[in-house]
Structure formats: C-alpha cells, structure tokens
Amino acid sequence: MHELSIVAGLFETLLEQAATHGARKVTAVTLRMGKLSGVVPELLESAFDMYKKGTIAEEAKLWVVDVPLRIRCRACGKEAEIQSYVFLCDACASPDIEILQGTDMILERIELETDDPAAG
C-alpha cells in the first residue's frame, strides 16, 4: 500500500502547477496508469479523496486512464499488447523485446480554475 506516498508526490506537483498558473482551484486531474505500474487504481482513488480535503484540489475529480502493456520485438519489429504477462514476441517468440508503455504512472493533465478570464 504505497498509494498514499504516490498521492503525496502528486499533490506537490498539483500545488506547483496551481501556483504557476495562478489558479485558485484544481477541478480535475487525469492520470495515465500502466497495467504494470504497481498501483491499485481503487486504492489510489481512496488515497486521493483522503488527501485532497482542505487543499485547493478539494473539489477535484480524479480520472484514471488505464494504459495497456505494449512491447516491440527487437528481432522482428512486431509491436503487440501483452495480456498475460508472457514477455515474448507473439510472432517470432523472441525474448529480446522492449517495453513501449504500461509500466509508468503519468500525471497527464489538470483542469484549473483561475481568476483571470484571459488565462482561459
């Protein structure tokens, strides 16, 4: 259960971004979660809801987009999605593969409410 420490890091970034853009509220947060990011989305959502109380993101809606695991075979060049954690090329069975996506947790975008109409 390391979701809380991830959310703590997320809030540091949220506060920085809000300050940079002169926002008074964060109204929405979109995360991209890799299938192999090591995080349970439900736990992350609970941690987010707990953490946001009393912050400028108190009313923020959290969107979590699932990102599948995709690989590219270095032997034959084929790209494929990994479903069952078998890290072999499904075309030529080579183990020499690189992971293209699906291992990270990315803060993709945030929606802010600002006082300045020109900033919109």
Add this chain to the structure above:
Amino acid sequence: MAIKDVIVLADLLGTNKKIAADIRAELERRGILATNLLSSPGAGKTSLLEQIAVRLRDTARMAVIEGDIETERDAERIRAKGVPAWQITTGGACHLEAKMIAKVLPQVPPDVEFLFIENVGNLVCPASYELGESLRIVLLSTPEGDDKPKKYPKAFTTSDVLVLTKADLLPHVPFDVEKVKAEALELNPRLRIFVISAVTGQGVDELIAFLVGRRRELQAPHA
C-alpha cells in the same frame, strides 16, 4: 473566472527516479556494485546476506543498508558477521525510497566494493521504487509456494536475478522449481536464476561468483 486545461505529462515517480539515477551514477563511478534485495517478509534476505558476509568479508569490502518498518534487528545480525550495516526504519512505510538511501550514503566508506540494500519485506510496493541499484534481486522461498511469480509480476519483471531460497526444505514442501523457473522466465526472459539454501550453503558460492563478475563488468569501462 476561467477554466484552464494544463497538459503536465509528469512521471509520478519522477522525483524518486531522478534521485535514484544520481545515486546509481555516483556508486558506479566509485566502482561499487549496489544490489537491491526484494522479497516478502521471511523469505530469507537477511539469512542470505549473512551467508554472503561470511564468504565475502575476507576478500572484499561489503556493506549493508537494512530497511524495516521497525527495529534494528537486521542490522545487528549483519554487524555480528563483522560487516558494517545501517538500519533505516521507515516507521510504517512499506518500501524504501531513493531519498532514504541518499541520506545514508555519506556514511558508507569510500573503499566499499559491494553495497547490499535489503528492502522492507513486501513483494509489491518496493518493485516501483528504484534505489540507485545496479542489480535487483528478488527472492522467493520454497514454503511461499510456486505460484508467486505470476501473482506478483512487477517484482519479477523489474529484477535481474531470482534467488529461490530455502532449497533445503524442497523435500518437505510442494514447490516445483522447474515450474517457477519457466513462469519467471516468461515474465522476464533475462532473469538469472539461482537456487540456494542458507542452512546448507547450497548455491551461495555460485551467486557470489556472479556478483563478483557483475562488479568487474561495472569497472571495465573505467579501467
């Protein structure tokens, strides 16, 4: 009032990754092979380190950083083998983070050749946090069962080495070594696998020979 949509594209573990990258660069420059040991509680991380200590301490300089939620017990066990050890107590956190390692590093003597970092016992969370290691070892003990690699994929896909521990118990527990090897290699085809027993000493010399080889590779570009 206005609504503003900001594209951020920030890695949520970016700060940890950056600190880990700095640690890795520093340790590799100093010729130190840093190894991060991951497993569930009780799989035998400390027992393996004790076995490595008694075999390696006369020929090489090693040091250990111990991670636990509470107590100094593991560091005391390592010090009893004549090897310097530092205990990090996380006070509840289920994993070590790179910034915790960065705090301890100034105490590690400059002539150390092998630095082992024993993570908090947990097969899930530590897998997401790089600590600046050059080598990651995941341990799985025979009593835990042979179904674990596919249940905890991240620990196995992010590791370089799998050590199957408590091999002396194989006659007494249902644990299919070949099945585990096959499933672990499906998850991670470049895994090196060792079968050891901290009780009989089986396999420990082979693992140490591998570590010595990896440290030599680390030094080669700087030689």
